[in-house]
Amino acid sequence: MNLLLLILTPLLTAIAVLLPRNKQHVKWVSFFGSIVQSALAFVLFFAFRRARTEDPSSPMLFEQKHKLFEALNINLHLGVDGISVAMILLTSFVVTAGVLVSWNVEKMTKEFHFLLMLLALGAYGLFISLDLFVLFFFLEISVIPKYLLIGIWGSGKKEYAANKLALMLMSGSALILVGILGLYFSNNRDFDLLSLSRASIPGSVQDIIFPLVFTGFGVFTALFPFHTWVPDGHSSAPTAGSMFLAGISMKLGGYGCLRIAIFLLPQAAKHYADIIIILSAIGVLYGAFVTMMQRDLKYINAYSSVSHVGFSLLALGMLTQTAMVGAVMQMVSHGLMTALFFAVIGMIYDRTHTRMVNEMGGLMKAMPFITTAFFIVGLCSLGLPGLSGFVAEMTILVGSWENSGLVHRAATVAAVLSIVVTAVYILRAIAHTAMGPVKHERHLQLKDAAWNEKLAAVILIAGILSIGLAPGWLSDLLKPATEVIMNKLK
Amino acid sequence: MTEFLILMKSELMATALIFILLFIKMGGGMKNGLLLQVIQVLLLVNFITGFFFNKEGNLFGNMFHTSALIAFQKNILNLGVYLIALLNADWLKKTDHLPEFFILMLSALLGMFFMVSSGNLLIFYLSLELSSIPVAAMANFDLHKKNAAEGAMKMILSSAFSSGILLFGISLLYGAMGTISFAEIPQHLDSSPLQVTAFIFIFSAFAFKLSIVPFHLWAADVYEGSPVATASFLSVVSKGAAAFIFITILYKVFQPMQELWYNLLVTVSVLTMLLGNLFALRQQNIKRFLAFSSIAQVAFIVLGISSNDHIGITSVVYFVLVYVFSNLSAFGVASVIAEHSGKENIDDYKGLSKTNPFLGWSLTLALFSLAGIPPTAGFFGKLFLLTAAAAKASYWLIIVAALNMVISLYYYLRVVRAIFIDNNEMPIKKIQADRSAELGLVICSVGILLTGIVSWIYDFIQSLH
Numbered sequence: 001m002n003l004l005l006l007i008l009t010p011l012l013t014a015i016a017v018l019l020p021r022n023k024q025h026v027k028w029v030s031f032f033g034s035i036v037q038s039a040l041a042f043v044l045f046f047a048f049r050r051a052r053t054e055d056p057s058s059p060m061l062f063e064q065k066h067k068l069f070e071a072l073n074i075n076l077h078l079g080v081d082g083i084s085v086a087m088i089l090l091t092s093f094v095v096t097a098g099v100l101v102s103w104n105v106e107k108m109t110k111e112f113h114f115l116l117m118l119l120a121l122g123a124y125g126l127f128i129s130l131d132l133f134v135l136f137f138f139l140e141i142s143v144i145p146k147y148l149l150i151g152i153w154g155s156g157k158k159e160y161a162a163n164k165l166a167l168m169l170m171s172g173s174a175l176i177l178v179g180i181l182g183l184y185f186s187n188n189r190d191f192d193l194l195s196l197s198r199a200s201i202p203g204s205v206q207d208i209i210f211p212l213v214f215t216g217f218g219v220f221t222a223l224f225p226f227h228t229w230v231p232d233g234h235s236s237a238p239t240a241g242s243m244f245l246a247g248i249s250m251k252l253g254g255y256g257c258l259r260i261a262i263f264l265l266p267q268a269a270k271h272y273a274d275i276i277i278i279l280s281a282i283g284v285l286y287g288a289f290v291t292m293m294q295r296d297l298k299y300i301n302a303y304s305s306v307s308h309v310g311f312s313l314l315a316l317g318m319l320t321q322t323a324m325v326g327a328v329m330q331m332v333s334h335g336l337m338t339a340l341f342f343a344v345i346g347m348i349y350d351r352t353h354t355r356m357v358n359e360m361g362g363l364m365k366a367m368p369f370i371t372t373a374f375f376i377v378g379l380c381s382l383g384l385p386g387l388s389g390f391v392a393e394m395t396i397l398v399g400s401w402e403n404s405g406l407v408h409r410a411a412t413v414a415a416v417l418s419i420v421v422t423a424v425y426i427l428r429a430i431a432h433t434a435m436g437p438v439k440h441e442r443h444l445q446l447k448d449a450a451w452n453e454k455l456a457a458v459i460l461i462a463g464i465l466s467i468g469l470a471p472g473w474l475s476d477l478l479k480p481a482t483e484v485i486m487n488k489l490k
Numbered sequence: 491m492t493e494f495l496i497l498m499k500s501e502l503m504a505t506a507l508i509f510i511l512l513f514i515k516m517g518g519g520m521k522n523g524l525l526l527q528v529i530q531v532l533l534l535v536n537f538i539t540g541f542f543f544n545k546e547g548n549l550f551g552n553m554f555h556t557s558a559l560i561a562f563q564k565n566i567l568n569l570g571v572y573l574i575a576l577l578n579a580d581w582l583k584k585t586d587h588l589p590e591f592f593i594l595m596l597s598a599l600l601g602m603f604f605m606v607s608s609g610n611l612l613i614f615y616l617s618l619e620l621s622s623i624p625v626a627a628m629a630n631f632d633l634h635k636k637n638a639a640e641g642a643m644k645m646i647l648s649s650a651f652s653s654g655i656l657l658f659g660i661s662l663l664y665g666a667m668g669t670i671s672f673a674e675i676p677q678h679l680d681s682s683p684l685q686v687t688a689f690i691f692i693f694s695a696f697a698f699k700l701s702i703v704p705f706h707l708w709a710a711d712v713y714e715g716s717p718v719a720t721a722s723f724l725s726v727v728s729k730g731a732a733a734f735i736f737i738t739i740l741y742k743v744f745q746p747m748q749e750l751w752y753n754l755l756v757t758v759s760v761l762t763m764l765l766g767n768l769f770a771l772r773q774q775n776i777k778r779f780l781a782f783s784s785i786a787q788v789a790f791i792v793l794g795i796s797s798n799d800h801i802g803i804t805s806v807v808y809f810v811l812v813y814v815f816s817n818l819s820a821f822g823v824a825s826v827i828a829e830h831s832g833k834e835n836i837d838d839y840k841g842l843s844k845t846n847p848f849l850g851w852s853l854t855l856a857l858f859s860l861a862g863i864p865p866t867a868g869f870f871g872k873l874f875l876l877t878a879a880a881a882k883a884s885y886w887l888i889i890v891a892a893l894n895m896v897i898s899l900y901y902y903l904r905v906v907r908a909i910f911i912d913n914n915e916m917p918i919k920k921i922q923a924d925r926s927a928e929l930g931l932v933i934c935s936v937g938i939l940l941t942g943i944v945s946w947i948y949d950f951i952q953s954l955h
Contacts, residue, residue: 068945069870071804071952072877133873140864147903151911159911163903170899174892177873181880181888208885 001040001047003062003078006088006124009037010095014117023109027099030113034096037120041092048085052480059484060130060194068134073189077131081484082477083328084127087255090335091127093463094247095120098240100456101343104350105153105238112153115145116240123248127255130193132180139176139220139256142249143169149241150233161229161236168229172219176256179213183264196264197488203267210268214261214276220253223313224283227306234302239346242298246305247339251331254312258327258485262316266488269319274407276317281411283310288421297345297355300429301338304381307418308334308389314415315396318408319489323399324482325475326392332474333380333388333467340377340460344370347453348433351446357429362438366446371434373449373457378426380464383419388467393419395475497547497556500564501607503536504600508593515589522583526575529592530926533572540565548609552673555609559954563734563807564603570727570814571599576930577822578719580829580923585717591631594624595723602731606738611660611670614735618656618699621731622649625724629716641715648708652698659691672743679746689744693754696739699732700788703762710769713781718825721777725784726817730810733791737803740795748798755796756887762789763894770901774835776824779901783860784817786898793891794875797882804952805874811951812871812941816859819934823853826923833918839908841917849921850909852931859938861902862895867942874948 013033020026044062051061060079068074080088098116105112122142129135143166151162184191186209187199201209219226230250234242262269287307294300308330315327347370348363349355364371380387383394400412438444449457467474495502510532514520520528544561548554575582575592582588601620608614626649630642664670666685667678679685694705701709713721740751766786773779794805826849827842828834843850859868872895880888941947 069874070949071801072874072948074945137864137869140869144858144863148906148910151907159907162911163900163907166903167896167900170896171893174896175889177876177892178885178888181877182885184877185880212885212889 001044001062003064003080003128005040006037006044006128007121009033009040010117010121010124013037014114014121017113017117018110023106026109026113027103030099030117031096033117034092034099034120037124038092038096041088044080045085045089048080048082048477052082056480059197063130074133074191075131076129076134077192077194078128079130079194080128082479082481083255083258086328086332086474086477087127087251088124090251090332090463091120091123091248093459094243094335094339097339097343097456097459098243098247100452100459101243101346102238102240103450103452107153112149115149116244118142118145119244119248123252126252132183132191132193132196132260135193135260136173136177136180139252140173142252143173146233146237146241146245146249149244150237153238153241154236155238156236157232158236161232165229165233168219168226172216172226172253174216175212175219176216179209179216179260182209182212193259193264201265206265206268207271210261210265210272213265214257214272217253217256217261218313221250221257221313222253222283222306222309224279224286224306224310227283227287230306231299231302234305234342235296235298239342242342242346243339246301246342247335250305250309251335254309254316254327254331257313257316258324262319263485263488269489273317273319277314277407277411280310280313280317281414283307284314284415284418288418288425291425292421294425295357297348297357297429297433298342300357300425301341301345304422304425305334305338307422308338308381311393311396311415314411315399318400318403320399320402321479321482321486322402323396324485325478326395326397326399328478328482329388329395329467329471329474330392333392333464336460336463336467337377337380337389340373340457340464341381343453343456343460344374344377347449348374352443357432360433360439360443361436362434363443364434365438366444367448369449369454369457373461374434375430376461376464378430380468382423382426386465386468388464391467391471493547494549496543496545497549498554499543500540500561500568501600501603503539504596504603507532507536508596508600511589511593511596515593522585522588525588526579526582527926529588530572530575533568533575537565537568537572540568552671553610553613554604554607556607557955559803559807559951560606560734562951562954563606563730566807566811566814567599567602567727567731570730570818571595571723573814573818573822573930573934574719574722574727576926576933577722577818578717578825579926579930580826581717581719583924584829585631587631591628591719594628598622598624598628598723599727602727606731606734608735609672611663611672614739615653615656615660618695619653621728622653622699625720625728628720628723629712631717631720635715637711637715638717639715641712644708645712648698648705652695652705655691656695659688659695662688662691672738675743676746679744681747681750686747686750689747689750692739693751696732696736697758700729700736700792701785702758702788702792703765706762706765706785709785710778710781713777714775718777718821718828721781722818722821722825725781725821726814729784729788730814733788733795733806733810737795737806741798741803752796752798752882755792756883759789759792759796760887760890762786762792763891767894767897767901770898774837776834776836776839776905779836779905780817780820780824783898783901786894787813787817787860790872790875790891793879793883797878799878799881800952800955801874801881802878803955804948805871805878807951808948809871809875811947812859812867812938815934815937815941816856816866816868819852819856819931819938820860822927822931822934823849823856826921826927827918830921830923831918836905836908838918839905840912840914842909845917845920848928848931849923852935854906854909855935855938857902857905861899863899865943866938867940868938870942870948
């Protein structure tokens, strides 16, 4: 399959969205574009499985290389492995659902969908690029649309949140930039990921570059203590914006930590592993406990995202293959789950005009579909078997236990404890909103989900279930890919 | 003779344009609107011819040197002047002395051409004077405005001061080695204290011209007082020309002293970045804001120059090209708005996207490019400058530069926020800008979007030298 299609489709969609005069047409164009993207993602998935059985050895498949800036040795080098395919599938799910839940955006509709597609472009591009410069380009492409999405369509203290998000993410990418330039000059002016992975970068250089790159991507993926943009950003963003932020953008960071920091700088990864584990264990526990104190549904999901993403960073720090598979699984699972969570919160807020848990109650009576989706996502979040959260967290915990160091054990125990806390806040949130007596009479008159909202929820639930019930397809994708990275770590 | 014609093609074209304008002025019978269109066409022709018949060669006993790269650099300046004539159409149409304005601007441009081509400190000095004195007159073109006179006065005093310093440096250098030819100076350089002093004086003159720390303070006052057309000429074309000849002087003439000037450049660049950014944070007037932002931009050029290799040259030329599009576009929007509503403050721009979406998006795109946000060309320009500098620089230096980009993003976003997010009960009314101004904005926006992604432009510049 030609990977350029994955860049061109969102790009063309973004341009096509600007053309129609009628708002209704804009939505349909955008929806059609996201459907094409999903179709491409599925084609890629099946083509990849076939190609992988034929060619089990090469690290990347469907590679192509075009000269871009010859003088600087920058190439448009594309290629995918199992990890990228999983992330691309996740992206296509979230994009489609995001477009669907934004059906009612009436303010500057064109610009809204244009920015969504730009975000999608950044994500797809990042997951398939094998040239650090191009990868960085796509990473940065996805920052400013978030700023505008929050600033223009957001709610609450949106100016503050948008500014904080943009500046923190840009500081992160500034660190990444320095790290990438360090890599470039460490291998005789070379941005290519694969040839860098074969080069032997001296340990002293690795020790300088690794913290820069890992912290930089860590900011994107809410590594403690750089997570502070998450709650403000998520809670101020419009629904689709939060879905993209938590579902895709945070995963860009996790992907970068794995693909660039750990893969290219394995020696330094071992040196810094303890620090990563300690920070992410703090993140896991801190996120969980802070969530307990929240009353606003968006803040609940934002802080629980810090905790859940902490899980995947923790797994990355463990540097075992099982944990690594679990880390990527957690990224995918959390991406789907959190997107659904935000979608449901958006639906509830659109109807009740509140996000405060204690102002709701008995919503099940009026909105059975929405609250059922809410139940599913809550149960997934607390790790109920049969749903994706369980599979991912179980894999991570098993993988973490393989490592017998004291720090590793302590962090694993801490992570397990957080699951209990998660159960507390999730069950409490669900109980207060969906069940119990109805707080306001007018809530009884509220309508249940419309077709677009139902479709969005169904798409995401299908993703969650397919991982939860049959995780084989995902782990088959991830095992060979993580093996390549593990070989570097030996 | 034909060689003379071909090698001095750009200069002759500029001179011919000056004469044509003089004749038109003497004839006297043309209305401003028509005249402006004629000028725009002439400048466009001038720009297009700049692409052809470019040869390498020397004239006047090596006093004048040109090559494919230099011709390209001159053509970037031509492009800048053409865009200024388009973007400021609203103001130009109303001014009483339209031909004089362009005669002055083209004289300054002619000076810059000679400056970029100079092969001798004498002609460098003469052309530097030619390129700055007319600008002082241009700065005072709004005769009824008080701060225009103030700005012009500051401009003429500071440029006189800087040429004094430059002359002093040149005479010291001549005293030390008995030659002022670019080709001969390197053979005599031995970093004796006298030579170092001479070099620092010459460096200060450049610092004035490029408005880098500690000689940056004149810029904001001059920009604020002068018409936007002059301010944009000063901040884009004049700085571009100075950057080009700066490279020649450092790389060719003072190459043996490169350790000295490397440290000097890096220090000055970091200070300029920080000060420019910190001052820009608090500006209210859009012209002052752009003045400080362009001070910070030039700091990146200086950082790129410090690399002392081919990538450095290419990246600087490329960045200037990108900078022409982005900064002129920003100034262009400021000019249209100032001319139609008289408003120049960032707070006045609140709600601009609702009443004037085209102007709002153009300005936003320009600011994103200045901030270095992909997919605009500014992203590539800044990154290539950093890449060039990173070949020699230490990690901390690149971190400081990269974090400075974040600081600058803060204040660029301030304007974007005013345009798109902030509410305003009295937004600027719908503006019908002049057609050519709109054309100029479209050209700039297309340039901003394409110069980066169409990657052969960079490789083309690289192939020129």
